[in-house]
Amino acid sequence: MVVEGPLPGGHLGFGDDWREYSLKDITADVQRFFGDATLDIPVIPAGGIFTGTDAVEFLRAGAGAVQVATRFAVSREAGLPAKVKQHYFQANEEDVVVSSVSPTGYPLRMLVTSPCLNSNVKPQCEPFGYALNAQGKCAYLDAYEATGVGKNGRKLVVRDKVCLCYHFSKKNCYTCGHYVYRLKDTTNRLADGSFQIPYAEHIFKDYQLSPDHQIALPAEDFLLLASSER
Numbered sequence: 106m107v108v109e110g111p112l113p114g115g116h117l118g119f120g121d122d123w124r125e126y127s128l129k130d131i132t133a134d135v136q137r138f139f140g141d142a143t144l145d146i147p148v149i150p151a152g153g154i155f156t157g158t159d160a161v162e163f164l165r166a167g168a169g170a171v172q173v174a175t176r177f178a179v180s181r182e183a184g185l186p187a188k189v190k191q192h193y194f195q196a197n198e199e200d201v202v203v204s205s206v207s208p209t210g211y212p213l214r215m216l217v218t219s220p221c222l223n224s225n226v227k228p229q230c231e232p233f234g235y236a237l238n239a240q241g242k243c244a245y246l247d248a249y250e251a252t253g254v255g256k257n258g259r260k261l262v263v264r265d266k267v268c269l270c271y272h273f274s275k276k277n278c279y280t281c282g283h284y285v286y287r288l289k290d291t292t293n294r295l296a297d298g299s300f301q302i303p304y305a306e307h308i309f310k311d312y313q314l315s316p317d318h319q320i321a322l323p324a325e326d327f328l329l330l331a332s333s334e335r
């Protein structure tokens with residue numbers, strides 16, 4: 106069972122009180138519950154496990170594995186456009202927002218630079234059927250229809266709920282874990298100020314092999330390759 110704490114990318118299984126929880130406590134609670142019930146189910150913590158040492162601490166405390174995402178989201182193999190990966194590397198802590206724009210009602214963590222936060226598109230899912238609530242209403246559509254039109258005749262930015270299927274499909278929602286602002290410490294800065302895109306293999310080995318919360322930077326031959334291929 107994957108147990109997500111308060112710090113992962115994307116939707117949080119908490120309310121606005123997410124800061125009051127810790128992944129370590131929740132993981133221990135779930136492990137205790139399974140132990141008491143004599144259920145042999147591996148527990149896999151996720152959210153904010155940024156270094157190999159973070160991972161080892163959970164494994165030593167009995168986790169069956171760990172789940173990580175943000176470090177790999179900027180890998181060469183990840184499907185995000187190169188421009189978006191650079192947004193992740195450049196982010197500072199104050200650029201990470203936990204927003205209420207998701208019609209699911211769950212808080213959603215992303216970068217403040219996400220284009221979906223400044224969009225006025227109409228929900229696009231009509232051919233698939235809208236996600237209606239028990240009253241037959243759709244939060245995406247309601248928010249769109251409640252948004253006015255500016256002096257130039259253009260629809261204003263929709264502030265309340267945004268059409269996430271559309272924006273995810275267009276890669277307009279820069280979902281990221283809380284520690285996205287530490288990514289700049291995991292790679293090399295190139296001469297033009299951008300960041301070297303590491304291979305997933307490098308990140309995986311760093312998780313496996315780097316001790317004492319250290320993070321190994323990608324090797325220089327990767328650096329040359331990255332800059333010539335960009």
Ligand SMILES: Cc1cc2nc3c(=O)[nH]c(=O)nc-3n(C[C@H](O)[C@H](O)[C@H](O)COP(=O)(O)O)c2cc1C
Nearest residue numbers: 113114115151152153154173174175178280281282
């Ligand atoms: C770019 C990105 C996209 C994600 N998309 C999903 C998703 O579609 N569904 C989901 O359950 N979790 C999603 N997650 C959460 C991850 O599966 C993972 O549990 C979490 O981000 C781990 O924390 P970390 O990013 O701090 O390593 C996403 C995370 C990131 C960074």
